[in-house]
Amino acid sequence: MTLEDVKRTDSGRALMLANEAIVRGALESDVKVVAAYPGSPTSEILDTFSELLDHFGDYRMQIAANEKVALETVAGASMAGFRSLTSMKSVGMNVASDSMFSLGYTGVNGGCVVIMADDPHAHSSQSEQDGRYFGEAAYVPMLEPSTPQEAKEMVKWAFEVSERHKTLVIIRTTTRVNHQRGMIQLEELNRTEFKKKQWKDVREQYFTVGAVARRLKAKLLEKRDNLREESERSIHNHIDAAKGDIGIITAGVSYLHTKEALRNLGLNLPILKIGTLFPLPEKRIAGFLRTLKTLIVIEELAPYLEDRITAIAKDANSDLRIVGKRSGHFSEMLEYNVPIVEKVLAEVTDKKPSHDYDAVLERASRLKETLPQRNPIFCPGCPHRGTLWAFRQALDRLKIRDKIVFNNDIGCYSMAFLPPNEFSDSMLAMGASVGLSAGMEMTLEDKIIAMVGDSTLYHAALPGIINLIHHNANVTLFVLDNSVTAMTGQQFNPNSPKDAGGHPAQKIDMEKMFEAMGADSVTVIDPYETRDCINPVKDAIEAEGFNVIISRRACALYGDRIKKEEGQKIIPSENDKETCRGIYACIKEFYCPAIVVDESDGKMVIQQDLCDGCLECRKVCPVDAPHHIQVER
Amino acid sequence: MKDSYDIIFAGVGGQGLMLLSAILGKAAVDADMEVLTGEQHGLSQRQGSIYVHFRMGKPISPLIPYGTADMMIAMEATEALRYIEYLRDDGVIIMSNRIMPPPGETEEVALDEERKTKYVTVEAIEKKLREITENIVLLDSLTLAKEAGNPRTENSVLIGAVCSCKDFPIETESVRKAVLDLVPPKTRDANSRAFDLGRDAGGECLG
Numbered sequence A: 001m002t003l004e005d006v007k008r009t010d011s012g013r014a015l016m017l018a019n020e021a022i023v024r025g026a027l028e029s030d031v032k033v034v035a036a037y038p039g040s041p042t043s044e045i046l047d048t049f050s051e052l053l054d055h056f057g058d059y060r061m062q063i064a065a066n067e068k069v070a071l072e073t074v075a076g077a078s079m080a081g082f083r084s085l086t087s088m089k090s091v092g093m094n095v096a097s098d099s100m101f102s103l104g105y106t107g108v109n110g111g112c113v114v115i116m117a118d119d120p121h122a123h124s125s126q127s128e129q130d131g132r133y134f135g136e137a138a139y140v141p142m143l144e145p146s147t148p149q150e151a152k153e154m155v156k157w158a159f160e161v162s163e164r165h166k167t168l169v170i171i172r173t174t175t176r177v178n179h180q181r182g183m184i185q186l187e188e189l190n191r192t193e194f195k196k197k198q199w200k201d202v203r204e205q206y207f208t209v210g211a212v213a214r215r216l217k218a219k220l221l222e223k224r225d226n227l228r229e230e231s232e233r234s235i236h237n238h239i240d241a242a243k244g245d246i247g248i249i250t251a252g253v254s255y256l257h258t259k260e261a262l263r264n265l266g267l268n269l270p271i272l273k274i275g276t277l278f279p280l281p282e283k284r285i286a287g288f289l290r291t292l293k294t295l296i297v298i299e300e301l302a303p304y305l306e307d308r309i310t311a312i313a314k315d316a317n318s319d320l321r322i323v324g325k326r327s328g329h330f331s332e333m334l335e336y337n338v339p340i341v342e343k344v345l346a347e348v349t350d351k352k353p354s355h356d357y358d359a360v361l362e363r364a365s366r367l368k369e370t371l372p373q374r375n376p377i378f379c380p381g382c383p384h385r386g387t388l389w390a391f392r393q394a395l396d397r398l399k400i401r402d403k404i405v406f407n408n409d410i411g412c413y414s415m416a417f418l419p420p421n422e423f424s425d426s427m428l429a430m431g432a433s434v435g436l437s438a439g440m441e442m443t444l445e446d447k448i449i450a451m452v453g454d455s456t457l458y459h460a461a462l463p464g465i466i467n468l469i470h471h472n473a474n475v476t477l478f479v480l481d482n483s484v485t486a487m488t489g490q491q492f493n494p495n496s497p498k499d500a501g502g503h504p505a506q507k508i509d510m511e512k513m514f515e516a517m518g519a520d521s522v523t524v525i526d527p528y529e530t531r532d533c534i535n536p537v538k539d540a541i542e543a544e545g546f547n548v549i550i551s552r553r554a555c556a557l558y559g560d561r562i563k564k565e566e567g568q569k570i571i572p573s574e575n576d577k578e579t580c581r582g583i584y585a586c587i588k589e590f591y592c593p594a595i596v597v598d599e600s601d602g603k604m605v606i607q608q609d610l611c612d613g614c615l616e617c618r619k620v621c622p623v624d625a626p627h628h629i630q631v632e633r
Numbered sequence B: 001m002k003d004s005y006d007i008i009f010a011g012v013g014g015q016g017l018m019l020l021s022a023i024l025g026k027a028a029v030d031a032d033m034e035v036l037t038g039e040q041h042g043l044s045q046r047q048g049s050i051y052v053h054f055r056m057g058k059p060i061s062p063l064i065p066y067g068t069a070d071m072m073i074a075m076e077a078t079e080a081l082r083y084i085e086y087l088r089d090d091g092v093i094i095m096s097n098r099i100m101p102p103p104g105e106t107e108e109v110a111l112d113e114e115r116k117t118k119y120v121t122v123e124a125i126e127k128k129l130r131e132i133t134e135n136i137v138l139l140d141s142l143t144l145a146k147e148a149g150n151p152r153t154e155n156s157v158l159i160g161a162v163c164s165c166k167d168f169p170i171e172t173e174s175v176r177k178a179v180l181d182l183v184p185p186k187t188r189d190a191n192s193r194a195f196d197l198g199r200d201a202g203g204e205c206l207g
């Protein structure tokens, strides 16, 4: 399968996810150091490198505590003269950007490439953030591919550009590129041995401040001009020639939607496809604009290209009509597809779309009127379900539901905002729950409660926690310790005794850490002993000072994987209908997808092929009706 | 003529949709066809709604335009309806009769003291799907999988049924080979039987 294809040493063809093609491109470029923190839609880049680590044995890799550390790690390796790569999701760049801007000034040594993936539609992100502005703002070149093949080629070119100009290079993707699987042409793999170097052989200076910064800035502008020439020559900006004075400029996945929409309309319009988002090939763009009366700019999210092209058009072709977002034809929201693009192209060229897409959508939404929603939900066996249940019970017993603020954070537990919990007063960005708590604790009479996962704890919550303790804050902190970074695919983190490739790593001792920082209390609970969790949670909420509850139990998916590796069976549960009194605590308060109702007698039934056998539902049941089945499956 | 043969896969997280897509991908590549997919990775929880856009021939975009997919393969019945906007009129639907009720629906059914609120049924779903197409292969995939000797071979039942579809562009034996290459070696026999059972059942439905 595809992992096997990534390993191949020959130059055949293969079907690959773009994220795997990115890994392959880096391997073909003889990448030597990889560091990353997971985040959709980039996680498979980290996962693939991790799985291949021992197979190749000639690159080094770390799963970093956060994106800033990951970027600094690969930049450090680059300063030591090694080719290195990191990947992060859109909002990861916000975290990494402090160092990223400085690296723009200092430059790097060995080829240093950053994959940054935006998520139009916010499929799995807090926002539809458009990261294309980072390149320009930091004077760091930025490329954007459309297909897996192009992603691989751009990675290779990025390493070359990075070394030629001693600059970081960012490759910006979007979800529909990262998660696109297509045919790619492999090139031979010529890996070299990993060998440490000596600083004296590679030494350069990498600092920027005051007068040095001003000197570096002047050099940076020169570098930008050189990079502009690189963009003008690049094969990654190309024209699909055609006759006519209506033309298109587009980039990324929008290029693919555009080509298919044109085919559907039987149209052939000239297209300038942009691969270098920064610096833009301004001369080529100007030349293209001069041949046109009307330009259609097709890009998702902000009018990044449109605004820059409009500025170029002022001199190159001031009469040009520009169709885009500012003209009201395209939205700054959501992702695009063929129908969205086709409709605009049809309108501008006075044609009819190949299908009545609106009618199709209308009919479908009528048919779906009574379809039950399928919200994201905790997996069967998820420890978060039990923790949140106990938390709710504690609040009810204390009768303080309306006297607390609950600051949620980023992870699977974010789903606390959905039924049956439906509480969350805030949820901004990784680690933000503790920072917000400081401001609220200062200004509100309510009890302030924050909740983070183990990965979030070490990613960005620590400074906020230290800040709370330092200021003697009266806050209760929940740490949901499920051993891994669950939401993005159960990667290891500083709370794991393992690192990339399953290599041993030092697990941070969480209790000792909190004690050393000066927490007033640290209590460990087991969410599978759901009922027993209520009292300790109550105590921690009632207590004055900074009190920590660590809810510890492995992520169910991760736990199942370990069980499978160890040859252990998962024993599902069943509901004893004789005992069951139809109280429905398991249904109303628990929302486990393995649980359904038997319509004939109204009793709860556990779907055994979905059940994880955690028996949290037994702990929630006032009469202990669920129990493990007798026969193993 | 269309330039591509497009399939929309639908199902629930944990059902093995990605394996299904990998199997057809391998079959297509081995048969020298171009493949392009738009997949949904991301949130890793089970039991969410998931889909794959699977395109063969000369597609350009990774996403199938609304109303143009030639086939839908649904591993769960309500998920077939959830992505129905992608299927063309008279397209083929290969679907399991399995329904996995979301907890919100279970709550409504359980808490109705008069017991009037019922789960959505396969029949109700099928009736709506029939407004788009009569070419529906509704499979009791779990029963057929058990008949094949392994309840975990439901994927192969569905893939077998796919091959019973006359205009499906990959040869049956190439698809079978891809199935057997990608399933765990110990389950090959059961998967091969499941494949046949699915193909026979599909043949009966589509005539």
Ligand SMILES: Cc1ncc(C[n+]2csc(CCOP(=O)(O)OP(=O)(O)O)c2C)c(N)n1
Binding pocket: A038, A039, A040, A089, A091, A092, A095, A125, A126, A410, A411, A412, A413, A430, A452, A453, A454, A455, A456, A457, A480, A482, A484, A485, A486, A487, A488
């Ligand atoms: C800055 C940033 N990086 C990465 C992500 C992607 N992401 C979303 S949830 C999550 C996992 C958090 O793990 P943890 O806090 O341990 O919670 P769990 O999912 O294990 O419950 C990550 C990494 C993000 N949203 N923001």
